[in-house]
Amino acid sequence: MKKIALAASAFALIAALLLPVDGAAPAKVTDLLDAKQLATEAKAKAVKLGESMADEDAFKRALEFKTIATDAGVIACLAQALVEHEQGEASGIAAASLRDAALTLSKAKQLDDAKTGLAAVEAALAGKKTGAASDYPWNKLINMHRMMEEMEYREGRLRRTLRRPRTLERDSSHATVLTVLALAMEADTHEVKDEKNLPKWKTWSQDYRSNVAKLGLAMKANKAEEASKYFEASNKVCADCHAQFRD
Ligand code: HEC
Structure with missing residues (x-):
């Protein structure tokens, strides 16, 4: 029995070491x-x-x-x-x-x-490697305020594209960048002063991410109406989260 327990805990440790919990998105x-x-x-x-x-x-x-x-x-x-x-x-x-x-x-x-x-x-x-480590904490990649400004800028660009949807596929890259920023946003919870509100931060970050990810896919498929729907949904999340954590 003891042997099995030891083997199990060794396995758990190895699994924990292999899974990049802190470093991964x-x-x-x-x-x-x-x-x-x-x-x-x-x-x-x-x-x-x-x-x-x-x-x-x-x-x-x-x-x-x-x-x-x-x-x-x-x-x-x-x-x-x-x-x-x-x-x-x-x-x-x-x-x-x-x-x-x-x-x-x-x-x-x-x-x-x-x-x-x-x-x-x-x-x-250009491909020159410096021996940098793979793992890095997502909450330390960009300052929150700078990230918000980039999000506002890209949402503005998307709004313009969606009004006259002729370059949906090309401009889907804005949605891709926003999806990446949503991962950094979810990881950076320092604006949440009360621990009991952490789930709200997580939910809004994930809702935002899911909407901009779907927005990107709709744009790539040249589906303007669907894209607009996800865009508006993503915008609503900005307002919901600001009402709780910023205003
Ligand atoms: C998960 C929560 C959350 C979401 C989602 C969110 N924000 Fe924010 N935002 C904040 C917080 C908290 C601040 C205040 C912290 C700061 O400015 O550094 C902020 C600040 C800002 C600011 C800084 C300037 C100001 O007016 O105070 C801008 C611009 C901004 N957000 C735009 C956006 C836009 C656009 C979206 C959606 C595309 C968005 N945010 C989504 C939480 C969020």
Whole structure:
């Protein structure tokens, strides 16, 4: 009997070690996200970051509006999703290195540091590995306020697309980014001051994620009406959660 109990507990320990409880996203990213879109969006953000470092004036504006922290934080989220995605390797991106480079860049306050940070981001996008660890906590990838601003921006872009739905498939990548951000949102519960409200945070984060994931699928299938339905449902979750935790 003792032997069996020992074997069972050893098995449980091994299982616990194999399952990346802290490091993994709240949902299985392979089932949820399109790896190609993650890669494309990470590259697009790197181009935008380059523009915000074109000269001192551009950089000053970027610091003022905190877009370096936002854009690099979004890359960190996309990168971690690629780390955990079964098709992540195929993107050719050194995803864990990209995440770490983006996190460093997100904190840059001087143009020189930002340029060094962006060079590391670009190297990782081109596949250069730095020995970064795979696991990383999802609640430490992006600042909550920066994430909210990105969500507001992408929801605005989607609203415009859905009003005149001609580029649904192309613009479905906004929904993909929002799905990734929803994972980071679910993991980052620091705004919940009373523990008994944790389930609400989780439920709204998951509702939001499920709506934007379905929105993305409807857009890819060029189903405008269905897409609008999920878009409106996602917007309702913003308001519900704000009423409880922000306002
Ligand atoms: C699970 C809860 C939750 C959901 C869902 C949520 N938010 Fe928020 N949001 C918050 C909290 C909490 C804050 C305050 C914390 C902060 O600003 O850092 C906030 C702040 C913001 C801010 C900051 C500026 C302001 O007006 O205070 C914006 C913009 C924002 N949210 C937009 C959105 C949009 C757009 C959506 C939906 C697409 C959304 N949020 C969904 C919880 C949520």
